[in-house]
Amino acid sequence: MRAVPTRVYFVVLWLLLAAAAIRTEAAAGDVVLVVANARHPWSTRVAEQYLAARGLPASQLLTIDVSPDATVTHEVYQQAIERPVMVWLRTHDALDRTHIIVLGPGLPLRIAGTPGRNGTAGSVDSELAVLYRRLTGASVAAGGFVENPYFSPVPLVTPRPFDRAKYDVYLVTRLDGRTETDALALIARGAVRPSKFVLAIDGRPAGASGPEARWLTEVGPRVHAVQPDARILSDASSDLLGNIDGVTGYASWGSNDSRTRVPPVTFGSGAIASSFMSSDARTMAQPPAAWTPGLWSEPSSYFAGSPEALAADWLAAGLTGLAAQVTEPYLDGTVRPATLHEAWARGYTLAESFYLAMPYLSWQGVVFGDPLARAVETGPEGHEVLTDPAAGQGAFTDRMAAVYRRGEPDLDQEASRLMARANLSIARGDLADARRLLEELTVRAPRYTRAQFLLAQQYEADKFYAQARARYELVLQTQPANVVALNNLAYNLGVHGGEPKAALVHAERAAVLAGNSAAVLDTLGWLRHLAGDSRGAVVPLQRAVELAPDLCDAWSHLALAQRSAGDEPAATKADARASSCTKDVKEP
Template sequence: MTRLAAFLRVLPVSTLLIGWSAPLAAQLDPGVASRVVVVANAACAESKEVAEHYLQRRGIPRENLVLLEAPTDETISWDDYLQAVHNPLVRALHHGGWLQGLLGSIHDSAGRLRTALEGHRIDYLVLSRNLPLRIRHDGGRVSEQAAAEVPDQFRRNRGSVEAQLALIPLGSRVEITGYVPNPLFRQQAPTAAQRQAVIRVARLDGPSVAAVKRLIDGGIQAERTQLWGRAFIDLGGPHTRGDEWLRGAADRLENAGLPVVRDTRRAAFAPSTPMDGLALYFGWYAEHVEGPFAIPGFRALAGAIGFHIHSFSATTVRSDQEYWVGPLVEAGVMTVGNVYEPYLELTHHPDLMVEALLGGSTLGEAAFYALPALGWQAVLIGDPLYRPFAEGRRPAELAERLPGPVGAVVRARRLVQEGAVDRAAELLGEAQQRRPHPTLAIELGRLNQERGEPAQARQALRFFRELASPRGEVLALAIEAAGRLTDLGDDAAAIEIYAACIKNLPTSSWRSEVIERARDLAFSAGDMARYRAWSELLKDS
């Protein structure tokens, strides 16, 4: 199968993506851990540390660990990829019995070991931290056939390492220039032949070892109760098709009973957006991380999933400030991205990923269900075994039994919908008294303010005055509390909260807006010391 054939086969299918919503019936085999191969970089202690952590947490046999002597650079040449990653890995997988068939000693025209494979027994190939991420284009490796037949925009062999590894079963039957249609794309129940044509590949990588371990542990924690929280959908991107996908994702999540926050502005979610309880995020279209995700210390719920559609979202996965994949991992979000320009139709489709996840699929199954192209630009960062939603059960069915602040808020909002507003406030108050939490405090303050109980609202919101240094997702809540306290006539408490927050505000227009608001409040309250201090900060902004 040539890459030109792949090109011709994919484009007609792309016109049929919207409106297909058949339920999935995917189920993870109980013995799947034994069919997971973990690959670590023998030259990097951090890579081996992450791999060992994943093996232990998921109960994967130690003999399923493959060590490669590979560069730690994120971007490598085709020579480095073939010599240090592809060919050694193929040998190791064949030697371990993971690949069935013949392994030759000669190379094809692209430099890959020639194989005649009959099948494989790998459910997931998981790359540990600090293995190479992407391969540079090599014009000398574009074959004559590809140069003559593949359209110019796809006449590239640059791409992600995992996109190439996913095609190991096909060997020399596919070229390295362009892309190959994903046999698992939108397949509810893939045939044996379709499953054998692909190896699902995921990566456990990010800005730090700690961030990657949080990702692994967060998914396992979320599986115990099932993921439940708020979904944030950022529409208003540059193309109609992408917005259609995002609306489809939002509709599916709402139909499943998850609360969804939609932003239809052209800009991304503002930094001031309260994103506490974030379980899912899908949006676009900014090159570098923006909004609440750019606030240092921002954390999503354990097991959160999401991605930001952008052509170069995974240019690096090791920075917590550049592009999107790294900052999302730092926030505790399992994600997908692109290492080079993929073109919109060939990226992961958020509506299909949501459909698969809600149908009970694992993250790995959902990612490959939602991805049209292999051998191209995509990466999956996270635990492919993670199953966020129990198969056949709507998230709303479990929401009432959720422990902690999220469960209390769910139950309180249901009571409000039923007209039992006083009981909702009582429930939140009892939960906050048992175990104080910012989410409960802001929810109780909002509810009491809206139901005309200013004294009780002030009491709830003063919780934020006790926080010495609000950070991350709590920062926006604290600033909202300060604004509400100002409206409720408690300027002193509002000023104290602003003072605690300002030092943690990221450099942005939001920072200037908050400082200006605080400065004006200090002036009206007669707090001239803070007025002068915050006036100086504004000059430096």
């Protein structure tokens, strides 16, 4: 049996002792979702250690399956990361009660895309932060950034604990490191609070600075207003601020000034940091031992596409929390150090502190650290934070309902809430509840065709075909060119209602409106065959399988029509394709 390294043993022991000593946030298990990657060798172990350290239930762990590459495409992000998180939130009735998403080791950092202020590249973490808003149906642009509703550039004189009723985003942080030991140490450090506040603020000369010079000078006064005994060491010269022990707060331009891999200070308990670097979270990979950060004008100094220092090195130097970027955020997109350190000194959680200081979401930022860590025992002005998952319950339904009401004069507040609740029931798989809500809604708002259509689909799923036909007919009274309603009504009437000739009227119209839709052509061809016109059925059915070779039913329908039309060789070939077909293309 391979011996356990001594260092790993002590880190795990530290975690267990810390878990017993710290006061876990009340009901934190209801507000935190932890995500691990099944393809990473120690992602799940680290996630489970975090659950144990914070006393969170195992039910709050979601394990997904995604390549542990640093960068993924939008398609991989949506299918392998965003979708399983979305499904978990819906099926666990956790859309509102979840405030925080914690990403374990091995989760991709960056989503590939176009560069620039309106580009589509961004961090996985920051994109997940706006998932709540997307799920309500609110518009979120594919390119550029989204203004963070929780951001505060000004002093936090009024308490602003994260409140689901006010903020339609998630706070996303990451527990990671180059090794399992590093990731476990990051968790352990989240359980230890600083005994004093020592801040190192390393600026630049006025001639080499922009608005960030003011942002850095604001740190001292705002922290002193909360912690009068805090020691603030600031420098605005070209010299490097260093040789300081026990630093609990650090802000600088990072390797843009120093060409060093880590700040030349020693971090103490509860230390958090940020910089104005633009790509320090680009990778967690280990560079060559001799590598040092350089300049953008020196390609020979690049590692993983950038000459800047690496977040993984800063974390390994002993930080509890760190704000970093996967690619260029532009200066206005960086974390505001004064808000960050004031919030931390006031007792906000690590997640709250960093997100209060982060101006943009759906952008480039990554926050490393235990989201529930705190620098002081109580919340701001004694206000406990993240302790009441029941607060704000129903906010998601209200927000989704508001989206449904836009442009719908026939939809009042209660009707829109019924629609939102019905959609949530469908997402959870509770179709009986969805049908009940939709029936109530269509009585209250009979002209709301979206609900009539959804109810028709629910009736079809329950094999209540006559009721489904009646609802499709109501939809067509208001939207006579609704292709999906025409197609579904035609198939229902012809196949389940036994009236293929009457159904052809709807199928023919759908085919004219839809053009080259394989599903619509399949319905038209099949109804022609059922009505006795097998020769006339062959043409649309052949076109359907040309457009969608994996539309299995269309191959079966084509074989039957060809056989009835007397073309046995063609029917035999279509039968063979139907037998080997494994999936259906679902399209209108």
